[in-house]
Amino acid sequence: MLSKLALKNVKRSFKDYVIYLITVTLAFSLMLAFNFIATSKDVINLSDTMKNFECTMYIVNTFIILSICFLINYTTKFMFSKRSREFGTYMILGLKKKQITRMFTLENIILGLISLVVAMPLGYFFSILLSAIIMNFFELPHLVKITLNIKSILILILYFAIIYFIVLFLSRRRIKKMKIKDLLYFYKQNEKPIAKKKIKNVTFILSLIIGICALVFFDKEFRGYGHEPSMVVIFTSIFLILISIYGISITLSDFLLSFILRHKKVKYKGNNLFIVRNFYSKVKSMSFTIGTLSFLITITLIALNISSFFKGMFDYQIDTIATYDIAIEDEREKFSAYLDAITKEYTISDKLIYDTYINDNKSITKIINYDGWRKNEQVIKLSDYNKLLRLKKSPIINLKDNEYILHVAREYKDKLKEVKSLDSITLSNGIELKKRDFIEQGYSFSWGYGYGYLVVVPDSAVEGLAVGDSHLIVDTLEDTTESFAKNLTKIASPDMCRENEDGYTVCYSSANVIVRGKEEASNKGFITISSFVCFYVALIFVAIVGTIISIELLSESTKYKYRYQVLSKLGLRDGELYKTVFKQLSVFFIFPIIYPIIVSIFSITSMNKLFKITLTSDYQYLQFFWFNLVIFVVFYLIYFVATYFGFKKNISE
Amino acid sequence: MSEVLKLSNVKKYYGRNKVITKAVNGISFQVMKGEFVAIMGASGSGKTTLLNCIATIDTVTSGNIMVDQTDITRMKEDALADFRRCELGFVFQDFNLLDTLTIRENIALSLVVNNFDSNEIDNLVDSIADKLDIKEILEKFPYEVSGGQKQRCACARALINNPKLILADEPTGSLDSKSARILLETMQVMNTDLEATILMVTHDAFSASFCSRVLFLKDGKIFNEIIKGEKSRKEFFEEILDILTLLGGDVLSVK
Structure with a gap:
């Protein structure tokens, strides 16, 4: 009966968590796709440095796993609060916590397995698509063949197991701590009192100062070509930026609210009051989550830009060193x-x-x-x-x-x-x-x-x-090739070629031979890895951020439907109502990206000091920045549009 | 007649430090087997808190609650789950039915948890549905039936285990007056024909007039107690109204 109940719940949850399911499936399939590519023989054989690629992917995947854990944990927590009364009813009927845990676990595993199964063919499809894009990106002449390898699939299953082990461990603890009363009357609960406004405003200013200091420290470390930045300072400033991002995300809404309430002209203009109050109450109840979202967005933007730096570096190097074939x-x-x-x-x-x-x-x-x-x-x-x-x-x-x-x-x-x-x-x-x-x-x-x-x-x-x-x-x-370069080098000084211990032929020459094919191949490895990995991280993080905001807002649309009904009863026409919704969603989507954009532009300006000599101009990074921002916004917009239409549908039902 | 429920000096305080709310402030009373008792009081008088303490949903600050000679304030969590499953039945204002299950499955849920034989489950559900007049809707889902039917389904669910005590929290609160009347009559049937002991919290004098005894709470204490005895329901209703006037407040909400 319990498993039957779990199955029925899954069936129902399906409708509510479509976006969550899509994202988890997407995340799993991207993981699989990138693993397929990373382990594909063709890619590894691209050049010698590509051997590190697989290893790099394992490290990056660790971070990805952690963020997927964050996403899934967040959604389960969310499902939990949404279904608190249902769980309360189970407990009232005498179900033990152990039984509820078992049921909830089963439900989650079923949902997860569905995503996993769908993710496999999808991942294969993505790997083909992505490899085509990458090959195009790096102007590789021949197409890479992706082979279905069991190892990648097994690794994905391992990742899946790790993720669900962590998530279920956390929800087990959550169930253990819950009380029937809280579950049954969850919807009636008042929000917890939070720190006083004054403290919040002080925290806001303090976070801002910490942020500025961190960015200055960070900037000071990048003195330009030939100066090695100190890793200790870099990591310290990253840590400070992290604190500042959380601090600002938690306190900015209070700051804005007190500003708007003080200015009557702004306050009573249009639906501002409604939007601001709604926004404030939402941000207040999920301020820490917003901090995490902002942090992920910051990483996404910086990752995209680093990816561009490498790509720009690659293009410039090839162009300057190997201008001709x-x-x-x-x-x-x-x-x-x-x-x-x-x-x-x-x-x-x-x-x-x-x-x-x-x-x-x-x-x-x-x-x-x-x-x-x-x-x-x-x-x-x-x-x-x-x-x-x-x-x-x-x-x-x-x-x-x-x-x-x-x-x-x-x-x-x-x-x-x-x-x-x-x-x-x-x-x-x-x-x-x-x-x-x-x-x-x-x-x-x-x-x-x-x-x-x-x-x-x-x-x-x-x-x-x-x-x-x-x-x-x-x-x-x-197109010239790497091996042809060796032939030419032999002509240059045939007597100076000898075999070293590893069996490679190394030639020394007073002459200099540059063959474009060789330069491309030797640069490609490192740059492909870096560019590729950054892009991968960015893609998954955007998906996670989009999903969380979307789920939050869509749940609000059902929970606070009456708020919109009140507006419509007050005489707001449908068109105006939707405009209000649009404004409100925009505010909510824009809020977590403001600070990350500021942080990322400053930090990449600092990094540019190091990269600029390998780029075509001092300000090329600004082009990258806009380009990447557009990429980010396009992905983000997909979630925005989906949320907007879902929201509209929910409140007009 | 045996004693099903006995409260002695039950207190429930909320809050910390300076601001303490005494929701329940030293209440003692007993409920005998086969009684149908109502607890009345204005909002904030502590009636729901008291019911929650008896229902093991909430814990008491001090005092004892004995259900059939067992002190439930000293039970451990797992034992409480067993206790709720075997000894208590619940009816809530907003039904608390599971919308993924049919009415039949909802009613059977507690039996299933109790590991009853599947044939026996069906028979039991059918017989109780018959008595509560919800036989036709057994295969429907909660969202397909009316509020009154939902609440009768909740009653059936509460009753099917043959619990020692049924606790009802404003069971007519979400119903229109006609459905409320049908439900109250159903509960009377449950009380008289099926010998269920019922403790109901309500702020509605009409609902309370169906009971055999009414306790009035004010500021967390028992303020008064009246017994129906041989009076007609109408007389009893008038008497309840009189006391509510004495209590002050909430009379206006009595229809």
Whole structure:
């Protein structure tokens, strides 16, 4: 009978917890999908660093499991309060707590198992979809084949067991503590008295100060390129931000309420009073949950942005290091050997051979205190420079006979930009040139190998300068591969290749060979992992946050239907009523994201100090920020729309 | 006649520190087997609190409650569950039926928990439904039947175990006057024909006039007690009204 009752309850609960079920199913299927991808042979073979991928996923999954626990625990707690009278009735009829626990456990396991079963085919489908997206994202030529592996499924089942073990343990404790009286009269209970307003306002200001301090500490740690941030300070500031998020979430509504009540104009405008009071009472009863939601949203936004940072870094690196399919710096005589090797494998669409010249007057090197292996400066002819630009389809530039352009990598731009002595330089052949332009792009590393800067001069100005390096640039029609890079390296210095203890062939060479396919592969691993993982975390967290807000609001719509009936009896037309609902839901959905947006924009601005040299500009991160905010809002909107229509349906019934 | 319920100096205080509400402040009385007793009083007089203490829903601050020689204030949790299942029946103002179960299943629930034989369960449900006139609706769900029928179903559920004592908290509170009358007559049948001992809390003089004895509470204490004896129901009703006037308040709500 108990199991029959449990089954019947499940059947009924189905309708009430559709959103919860969808989210749990979604979370499980995403977990499965990402595990499928993480363990897929094709993905692991993408490059050497991908071996860490699986391991990273286990760590990330631990956090995901905890947040799914939070979600499921929250919903069971919620179901519990909703069904308190039912449980009270069971107890009145003489059911022991043990029996009630057994029934509740059974119900939850049935609901969970349904999600799990649905999640399996869905997870497989997602893995195919996601891998296609990822492959596209990283511009991988071949499609990754996802294989159904038992290991991933078993791991999912293990995760399921862990999650439900924790959740059921918690609800068992909850049942143990409950009293019949509280259950039967739960709906009549008054809200617990909470801290006085004054204390709340003080807490609000204190939380704000803590938040600002934490963000400042955090910012101070990111001093820029070459400075390792201290992990202790970073974690301390994250912890402080966490406190501040909770503090503000708990107290902000009081702050707003006291503000609005004090200003009569705002107070009596439209339905403001109704909305604010409703909102206040709701936030008051779930302030801690809102804190957690805000925290999850903060993580989501930051995770999305870090994901973009990595993606931007990847794109920029590939573009600057491997601007062309193949770039070789070696002696001119060897170029024909290289070209032969290339022609054997690929169709050459474009090629260019040029020299850089040596300037012994070290006007730039002095300023940046360069103490590396090159002791002079590289000069490039304008015509060669323009050919390089034309190859990558950029507009060409013009120079007068007495002008030069300083092209520097972004690492050096701060040191070189406003330097007066560089307004005019004298080359070692005695020609004096005035600075025409300052270009900050990373190409200098590959165009003039080994330097963070290049001096672009008119063709006539190189007369009398010694030739430094010779370069061969080739664009191919086909995509280059990692293995082809090894072939070319062998040509560079066949005698310097040897096998190491691990069986790998390592070649040392005075020449330099850059093959795009190889650069892509070696960067891809790390960046794929980071970008992918951040995206995964963000996706699941948005789902959790959306579900909790939605469940809260939908339950309110049935519980406080009469509030809306009162409004309609007071003469509010349906359209206006829905507008009120819309406003109220908007306020509730927007409230938990305000502070996270502020925190995330400040923290990624700090992180940008570290990342910016590897991005195309100092402010590219703002583009990322908006882009990610849009992604987040789109997902969030889905929940908002679903809640709005559900709400409307509930109150008009 | 034996004593089913005996309260001695029961007190129930709420609150902490300075503000203490004495909801029940030293009440003693007995209920004999086969009695139909009403507890009346204005809102806030402590009648529901008292009933909750007897029902083991709430705990007492001091004093003893004996049900059939057993002191329920000293029982452990599991024993209380058994006690509620075997010795008590409940009827609430808002029915407290489970809406996932049919009326038949609702009535049978406590038998099922008691591990009765399934054939016996059906027979018992049928016979009690017959007496309470709800036989036709047994296969329906609670949301498909009227409030009066729901409450009679709740009565059947309370009665089916043959409990020593049935506790009813404002059973007519959610019913219209016609359904209320039918229910009260049903309860009278339960009391006279099925020999159920009933303790009912109400603030409605009409409901109370169906009982054999009425206790009046004021500020957590017994204020008065009247017995129907040989009086007609109408006379008894008038008498109750008189006392309510004396008590002050709540008379207006008496129809």
